[in-house]
Amino acid sequence: MLKGAGALALALFCVLLIALAQRAGWLDGVNVGLMTAAGQARETATGGPVTMVMRLASAVGGTAGRMALLAVALLPLLWFGRWRAAQWLALTIAGGTLLNLGLKQIFAAPRPDLLPHLDIVHTYSFPSGHAAGNMMFFGAIAMLAGSRAGYGVAAAIIAMIGVSRVWLGVHWPSDVTAGWIEGLGWLALCRVWLPARGGEQQGAGHAAVRRHPVAGDEAMHPETVEGCRRGDQQ
Template identity: 45%
Template sequence: MVRIPVMNSANRAALAACILGLLGFALLVAGRGHRLDEAVLMALRQPGDPKQPIGPAWLALTLRDVTALGGIPVLALLTAIALGFLLVARQGRAAALLLLALPGGLVLNTLLKRGFDRPRPDLVAHLVQVESSSFPSGHAMLSAIGYLTLGALLAGAAAPRRQRGYILGVAVALTLLIGASRVYLGVHWPSDVLAGWCLGTAWAGSCWLALRRRG
């Protein structure tokens, strides 16, 4: 049965995620390194040709598919499937966590994008279509919220420590891969993605703590 664990260690981990995530986000806001951002983006392009990414052609195609895993349609579908299961299983608190985490994170990300209004990178060609502003990365932030929250709920249902570690490891790996794909595809500065990871982790942890406190 899927449940929100009552272990103190889980609460401590969520609190640490909030603190470290907010601290990381604040540091990125205070000192975004534009030169480092530019250097990373250019390192991912063929020398002298910012339109061509490094690596074989299949890599760009693969990362276009990977980046879709952090888009709103995929995350909304996964959340709806998980929410339906939790409601059928009468796991009200876990369902409330999902309802609070992803929609709330989407609203927060939208407000922050409008507030910072940072332009998308113009050094390299965009390999996928984008419309909104750049900071913080929505894909990075929402994938951190969605996959870490789902991973935590699934890990709560796993008894052996190795199973919990595997589930959380997959959630973290997906989050990192989706964020990295945004930089490779040229639609985000690296600092956008780092900020998204930090804030998404902090938001997921704060939602967890809010639901635990109500319990």
């Protein structure tokens, strides 16, 4: 619990540092440079198709899209009786969403106006809700899956959605970076309550088999019995 809280505190401290650096203008070179490059790429021959892909990625990663994906993810968990996993996933996303909304109100950063916006936005810019929310959602799904392939797919989706916000001109790169850091910190805290997977349950069952009550006494592992016999003979 302390490690998870410490990780979240560190993440929020990093978000604060990014916010201060952004307001002081120390990140203008990176932010303006990358967004200018995105604007130039939008005007190329391949810019149109790429913009369509970015709009789709942004729509999937929006609040409505994430809530729809959350409902789809909860259905199989509930169907197969993984109630604790479903509850953990729902609370992780709900708490993370509230955290991001609170941070947006605290920093109250305006949207960038360097490029024409290709998406409709109504909230503050920092930290990016798309970046934070999808880091939390797809990161939580990967944690429940517990496979390298799951983490790889999740990372690719998170990166695509984050880049789409810069491409569409509605977030500075530093907004997206802060959102990713926020999401990682929240996942580190929520990992404390991550439900045990099948391997851990099998491990508990194996431990129960090694030592169990029989006729009022406890049966011992064969290696232990053999060791006792050797001791008696000596």
